Amino acid sequence: MLLHDASVEFHDFFERHYAELARLAHLLTGETDTADDLAADALVALWQRWDRLRDADHPLAYARGVVTNMARERIRGAVRERRRIALFWSRAPERAEGPDVAAVVDVRTALARLPFRKRSCVVLRHAFDLSEKDTAAALGISVGTVKSQTSKGMAELERILGARAAGDLVTGRRSR
Template identity: 40%
Template sequence: MSERDQAFVEFVEEASPSLRRTAYLISGDRHKADDIVQEALYKLYLHWPKVARAGNQFAYARRMVVNTAYDGGRRPWRREVATAVIPERQAAGDFASGHADRDQVLDALRSLGPRQRACVVLRYYEDLSVEQTAEALGCSEGTVKSQAARGLESLRKAMRRTSPAL
């Protein structure tokens, strides 16, 4: 294995969990997230020498994941989502209620537009600063602030609709 390939493999091993987490939170589907990360890493490999020389490979890879997620959402066949019958409401003392709450938050996150979802995920889940988020999304800091604020408000409204007690 060449030195270039070894450096890429080491980067992928280190960065993959975070990239998958970001892709999952943006796409809302584990299988789509894996596809998004795989496609982004393929593109990254093609440009690896240039990216490695420039430095900050992780920020570049995260930007590629976000862009790949956006591109995938534009294709009509990727917007189709299969749904099953909605289950009965869980009992309050049920041990699975924590998972139900998580699913409720993920459903609310899926209801956001792509840019709002990306801003909320990068700012509050990945804990990036406004500047880092703006750089990752290729937009101004003001756009990040407004999209994150609107996204949080939309999440609050969605959560209130599904849980009126909140």
């Protein structure tokens, strides 16, 4: 009977939070298919620990942390693979002169240019409207680090997108 109750509880958790976790993964990685995979993998990991997590104070915060860590590992793996390919072909990366116009216009591209921790803080604080405390819990960092990384991340987005576009991002007004 207990296994059935746990299964029902987890199914309810899955139904309520899968889309949000996939959206978080998408904003962190910029890849739709990868985001779906990461959300599913994170939920499998949660199911394996559900007996302990179901009584936790904030299982969603833990789930966000799992997605964030998996996204970080996915990005690191992709970077390592690109480096191996570049070394194999012995070709120096091409240098672009001037700002990348597409990156200035596209918020996702601009987010991808942020270092992972800043991106995570900006996404959780502004796209998911989490408090500093909830963001800190999801990322396993201090509230002070969340404040600092969010501020620095937003400053970088302002530099990339322009102050008006970055302000629109925070207030939820996206102009096209």
